[in-house]
Amino acid sequence: MSRFEPWSEERTVEIVLEHQALEGPLMPILHALQHVFGHVPEEVVPVIARELNLSRAEVHGVVTFYHDFRRELPGKHVLKLCRAEACQSMGCERLVARAEDRLGVACGGTSADGRVTLEAVYCLGLCATAPSAMLNGRLVGRLDNTRLDQLLKEAQA
Structure with a gap:
């Protein structure tokens, strides 16, 4: 439902x-x-x-x-990865590529199983703890490969 x-x-x-x-x-x-x-x-x-x-x-x-308005229904979970300047300077593009690869979908899309929508966002206000993400409204700073993999695992469960 x-x-x-x-x-x-x-x-x-x-x-x-x-x-x-x-x-x-x-x-x-x-x-x-x-x-x-x-x-x-x-x-x-x-x-x-x-x-x-x-x-x-x-x-x-x-x-x-406005990027925040979706044209299609999202997946069960929404993972937003910050791609603003502070996060770019701390390697967010590498993390975006990792998430896209793991989910098999580009930013703006939803995984084939409908579980995860991956979205780019252009500032979550966590510049001091860049790179950052948001999973279902929960902010995550100091994102690295390990943390990203944990978020993806949580979203795919």
Whole structure:
């Protein structure tokens, strides 16, 4: 059973109405939709545009600009690897390549068994303990091969 609700226009409108009074409601709406549906499906774009009196292009542009918004349902576990400058200087690209190799998927994809979605993120705020990662919302600093392998094992269990 999925931990996310299936997409529906009615639920989308409900979420939009809950947030539309906020100043600049589009980002909070998109985050709420992703929290409920697990991703931001293409079907939400015209609904949000209609409800907020925006163009579809405006909504689509925001959804596609920000890396944090997923277009597809994630795997059971989400592993985010930081690829910002501090983490790059400490060897994150080698760790990204290792994770991609171990999972058989490039960043942005989900393993064939549906267990792990691997995502790039561009700063987790752990620059002093770079390189860093996040597994299902849990931050991990001082990432090395051993720690990465432990995270992958945990996510694949």
